[in-house]
Amino acid sequence: MLEEKHNIKAWFYLAPALVLLIIFTFYPIFNAFFLVILKDFNYLQGTYQGFTLTENFVHVIRNQNFAQAMINTMLITFVSVPVSVVIALLVSVWLNAIVKLRGTFQTIFFLPYVTNAIAIGMAFAFLFNRDYGLINTAMGWIGLNPVNWVGLGATWRHAMFSLLVYVVWGGMAFKIMVFLSGLQSIDKQYYDAARVDSTKRSRIFRKITVPLLSPMIFYITITSFIGAFKAYTEVIGMFGQRLGPAGNDRALITVVALVYDALDRSGVPGALSEAAAASIILFSITLVFTLINMQVSKKRVHY
Amino acid sequence: MEIKLNNLTKVFQSKKQEETIAVNNLDITIPSGKLIGLLGPSGCGKSTTLYMISGLLKPTAGSIFFGDDDVTTVPPEERGIGLVFQNYALYPHMTVQQNIMFPLENLKVPKEEAIKQAQDIADLVGIGNLMNRKPVQLSGGQQQRVAIARALVKKPRVLLLDEPLSNLDARLRLQTREEIKRIQRETGITTIFVTHDQEEAMSISDEIVLMKEGIAQQKGAPQEVYDVPTNLFVAKFLGTPPINIFDGEIKGGILYVGDADLGKSKLKDQEVVVGIRPEGFKVVEDSSFQAHVEFVETIGRDTTLIIKDPHTDEKRTFRAIVDADEQIKPGDNIKLSVKPHKLFLFDKKTGEVLK
Amino acid sequence: MSKDIVMYGDEKANRRKVIIRLGIVYALLVAFAVFIIVPFYWMVLTAFKTEIQVFTAPPILWINPINWQFSNFALALERAPFARFMGNTVLVSIISTVGTVITTVFASFAFARLNFVGRDLLFMLLIATMMIPGEMFVITNFLTVVRAGWIQDQTYMDAVLAMTLPFMTSIFYIFFLRQTFKQIPNELYYAAKVDGTKDLQYLWKVMVPIAIPTIITITILNAMGTWNAYIWPRLIAQREEFRLVSNGLRDAFVDDLAGVVQYNEQMAAALLVTLPLLIVFLLLKKYIMRGVSRSGIKG
Numbered sequence: 001m002l003e004e005k006h007n008i009k010a011w012f013y014l015a016p017a018l019v020l021l022i023i024f025t026f027y028p029i030f031n032a033f034f035l036v037i038l039k040d041f042n043y044l045q046g047t048y049q050g051f052t053l054t055e056n057f058v059h060v061i062r063n064q065n066f067a068q069a070m071i072n073t074m075l076i077t078f079v080s081v082p083v084s085v086v087i088a089l090l091v092s093v094w095l096n097a098i099v100k101l102r103g104t105f106q107t108i109f110f111l112p113y114v115t116n117a118i119a120i121g122m123a124f125a126f127l128f129n130r131d132y133g134l135i136n137t138a139m140g141w142i143g144l145n146p147v148n149w150v151g152l153g154a155t156w157r158h159a160m161f162s163l164l165v166y167v168v169w170g171g172m173a174f175k176i177m178v179f180l181s182g183l184q185s186i187d188k189q190y191y192d193a194a195r196v197d198s199t200k201r202s203r204i205f206r207k208i209t210v211p212l213l214s215p216m217i218f219y220i221t222i223t224s225f226i227g228a229f230k231a232y233t234e235v236i237g238m239f240g241q242r243l244g245p246a247g248n249d250r251a252l253i254t255v256v257a258l259v260y261d262a263l264d265r266s267g268v269p270g271a272l273s274e275a276a277a278a279s280i281i282l283f284s285i286t287l288v289f290t291l292i293n294m295q296v297s298k299k300r301v302h303y
Numbered sequence: 304m305e306i307k308l309n310n311l312t313k314v315f316q317s318k319k320q321e322e323t324i325a326v327n328n329l330d331i332t333i334p335s336g337k338l339i340g341l342l343g344p345s346g347c348g349k350s351t352t353l354y355m356i357s358g359l360l361k362p363t364a365g366s367i368f369f370g371d372d373d374v375t376t377v378p379p380e381e382r383g384i385g386l387v388f389q390n391y392a393l394y395p396h397m398t399v400q401q402n403i404m405f406p407l408e409n410l411k412v413p414k415e416e417a418i419k420q421a422q423d424i425a426d427l428v429g430i431g432n433l434m435n436r437k438p439v440q441l442s443g444g445q446q447q448r449v450a451i452a453r454a455l456v457k458k459p460r461v462l463l464l465d466e467p468l469s470n471l472d473a474r475l476r477l478q479t480r481e482e483i484k485r486i487q488r489e490t491g492i493t494t495i496f497v498t499h500d501q502e503e504a505m506s507i508s509d510e511i512v513l514m515k516e517g518i519a520q521q522k523g524a525p526q527e528v529y530d531v532p533t534n535l536f537v538a539k540f541l542g543t544p545p546i547n548i549f550d551g552e553i554k555g556g557i558l559y560v561g562d563a564d565l566g567k568s569k570l571k572d573q574e575v576v577v578g579i580r581p582e583g584f585k586v587v588e589d590s591s592f593q594a595h596v597e598f599v600e601t602i603g604r605d606t607t608l609i610i611k612d613p614h615t616d617e618k619r620t621f622r623a624i625v626d627a628d629e630q631i632k633p634g635d636n637i638k639l640s641v642k643p644h645k646l647f648l649f650d651k652k653t654g655e656v657l658k
Numbered sequence: 659m660s661k662d663i664v665m666y667g668d669e670k671a672n673r674r675k676v677i678i679r680l681g682i683v684y685a686l687l688v689a690f691a692v693f694i695i696v697p698f699y700w701m702v703l704t705a706f707k708t709e710i711q712v713f714t715a716p717p718i719l720w721i722n723p724i725n726w727q728f729s730n731f732a733l734a735l736e737r738a739p740f741a742r743f744m745g746n747t748v749l750v751s752i753i754s755t756v757g758t759v760i761t762t763v764f765a766s767f768a769f770a771r772l773n774f775v776g777r778d779l780l781f782m783l784l785i786a787t788m789m790i791p792g793e794m795f796v797i798t799n800f801l802t803v804v805r806a807g808w809i810q811d812q813t814y815m816d817a818v819l820a821m822t823l824p825f826m827t828s829i830f831y832i833f834f835l836r837q838t839f840k841q842i843p844n845e846l847y848y849a850a851k852v853d854g855t856k857d858l859q860y861l862w863k864v865m866v867p868i869a870i871p872t873i874i875t876i877t878i879l880n881a882m883g884t885w886n887a888y889i890w891p892r893l894i895a896q897r898e899e900f901r902l903v904s905n906g907l908r909d910a911f912v913d914d915l916a917g918v919v920q921y922n923e924q925m926a927a928a929l930l931v932t933l934p935l936l937i938v939f940l941l942l943k944k945y946i947m948r949g950v951s952r953s954g955i956k957g
Contacts, residue, residue, distance in 0.1 A: 005773050005774050005775060006772045006773060006774055007774045007775055009772060009774075009857065010768045010772040010773075010774035010777070011768075011774070013764040013765065013767055013768035013772065014764070014765050014768045014769075014780075015764075016760065016761040016764055016765070016827070017761040017762065017764065017765035017827040017832060018765070020761060020823070020824075020826050020827045021784075021787075021827060021829070023802065023824075024795060024799055024802070024823070024824040025787060025795055025829070026787070027798065028794065028795040028796075028797070028798035028799055028802075029787070029790060029794060029795070031797075031798040031801075032794045032795075032797060032798060035797065035798070043801055043804070087690075090686075091686075091687070091690055094683045094686055094687050095687065097680075097683050098680070098683060098684065098687070101684075101687075105687050105691060106947065107940075107943060107947075108691045108694055108695060109690070109691070109694055110939075110943075110946075110947055110950075111694060111695075111698065111936070111939075112694060113950070114882060114935050114936060114938075114939040114946070115698075115932050115935060115936070116885060116886055116903065116904060116907070116928070116931050116932050116935060117886055117888070117904070118888060118904045118905075118907050118908050118928075118931075119701070119904075119907060119927075119928035119929075119931045119932045120697055120698075120701070120928070120932065122701075122907075122911065122924055122925070122928050123697045123698070123700050123701035123704075123925065123928060124697055126700065126704060126921050126924075126925065127696070127697060127700050129921075131713075131715045132712060132713060132714070132715055132717050132921070133717065134696065134700055134717060134719075137716045137717055137719075140716065169693070169694070169697065172694075174950065177947060177950050177951040178950075178951055180951065181951035226789070226791070229791070230791055230792075230793070232889070233886075233888050233889070233904075236888065236908060237908070240908060240912055241908075241912075256791075256793055259793045259796070259797070260793075260889065263796070263797060263800065263893065266800070272797055272801070275797045276794075276797050278793075279791065279793040279794040279796075279797060280794070282791050282793055282794075283790055283791055283794055286789065286790075286791055287789070290789060
């Protein structure tokens, strides 16, 4: 090596970031695992009634909303991620196929990335309003009956559908950007070569574009899964702290919401440990799916 | 398959509406079953010509015939050509076999048959044992062969190669160019390749087409073009070391370079450009062409003399290749004579050869 | 021979096919653009409706600009101190962004340029941490902030500290900037060393200027992140006037039990919150879009 080690100097440069990371990232991770084994921890007094391995997890799982939260989170993830990845892939291929107006379209498609999730969530809620919203009006044009999507007494099914539309809408911008830049980095010669060899368009897409883009698709899928498991602000934006349509409170509760619900009750003994347990459950889900994804990708991704 | 280019022209238009004529009225016929080198400096329009033949670029004017078929407006996928790209454009996610079979699958060749054909062609180019590798696991030369195999597997009417050797190192280049020649001979497919390397073109082409600024300068068998250049550009472009250029003058039927007498000429009195191939000099006992040797490079059987040119410009040097047996040291003053068939005269204004 | 005519026919058919295909692509893109724009349009339209117009069925789809109801904005501003929220948000973003950039630049420099014991191990550790959901930190960070005394009898200073300090560095940005720093050729560093340049000088005079596009991207994305932050500010802000825009907006418009809201005022407020972000985006489009597509950052 050309350079000797600069230990002291390096730690000096690292110190500001490292101190903050230790206090606000590393310590909290360990502490989450510590909190979760405390019985009836009261942070105001700093007291607890001994240790437990399972009790806090049991509290979370026994929570009347736990099953609903799991179902909702999984549904949001497994619907919104594939749908938005596929649409984003198609849109970026279309974008890549045109020259005129590409920049304009790109800017428009990027807009959801730079909006406030709460503000636009509220707009979505009103879009889906039964009597005064645009969605039902548009459905009326093609002869469909109005649906109570998000209003008083709206069913879980309808509210969930509205939420999914919003989540897909919001998640597209980032994916389109990444795919488009991926497409543009593919050597044009592959397409010339395929053309000379009389390859059909659909086959070019399946056999050349998708495989060459597969590292990006993989990356996007993983980050989107992780992001979707944490769905929460979208629900807040559309439905507020009630986490569901009026009269159907908490119908759209998610796993993250369990963490914050518990945190909102922080004064109650044991609540923080419950929050920690919920966050560890969330972490485990994320971890498992990331590992599965990585296994799958070993076969499917071409670097 | 004979290929005919009639008045082929390609004009590129920049965003600012500026026009660049990449290929200008190209009018050549490429005989069937031959290996043709399109040669020229970068920007001469040789690659543009190749891509027009492939159909990936549309000509601005003129037409292209494959035999009797006018293919000018036929899209590339229907022309029946094989194209080898400069960077090979091998699909990185496919194995060698999948790469070679790709064109066959497009043509809906049954799988068994496709595998067999791919194997045959891979054997022909000498990569039959690498079928399960991915392109990244291959050397440059092997990738090159895969690219050629992929282009040949669908039995194209015409094989086009864009700078096929430019990404290979010097040794592989020698080996691969022989290989291309062999494959072309065995398959008998009319093959056009583009290169900026004159040695490469000279060594394997049946014919070369030398281009400059979109215009074909000369076409013919390599040695013929070397021996009988039609203009100064052709003479300068071919040959290593390059031809030596002097300002000369014909006075009273005698050709002079400075005060050196280089023999009789039938041309009328005028100023001319004199080109003498480095191998066109002989060291002699007596001549008015005197020279001062500055450096001597002996490589194998040849000795290259780097000589100060005393006749026109004191600072300029030129090269002469003489037999290694000649005992010449730096600092020697020698006398030279010139072999008449290695000397060319060019018009001072147009650069056309004078005969 | 008739072959020429056939070829000509093929050419024409080909061109027609290309035009049709391109037409379909544009049509699909326009349709998708409509899908993206509709929520924005709905927000703007509603923000300018009178109460009667809001509650008209079927809804009014276009309002002449002369009849725009600007008073909605005044009403929204009366309902909650949005100007104050925005001021808070701007302050918090500036502080956390400046902090983030400083800590990130130093840490990235160490990772990219200096050789020290445990560098790769530490870096791996940081990367692994990126996978852990933020919810896991929030719990303890809340406790930390409480222990620091920033929650009880909260002063403005307490609130600002609590909202900024935990976000003054980011593993992702360190990772991102390190990538940029690593692309700077080592020769520059050795040349500077030979000339007697100190590390800090080199960082400041050579690396930072070269990496400025990345640093700008980090700045913008971090500021945008603050503008969107909802969860943490909601936990921290103990008084209404300490809120940031997201939770300020959400809490200003809680629907009644029947799920009904003053939509025109709500949308006016939403528009107020959205607009600054859109303006910044349109001004700095190049940096934001390039940065996002190059790095694949998830905000």
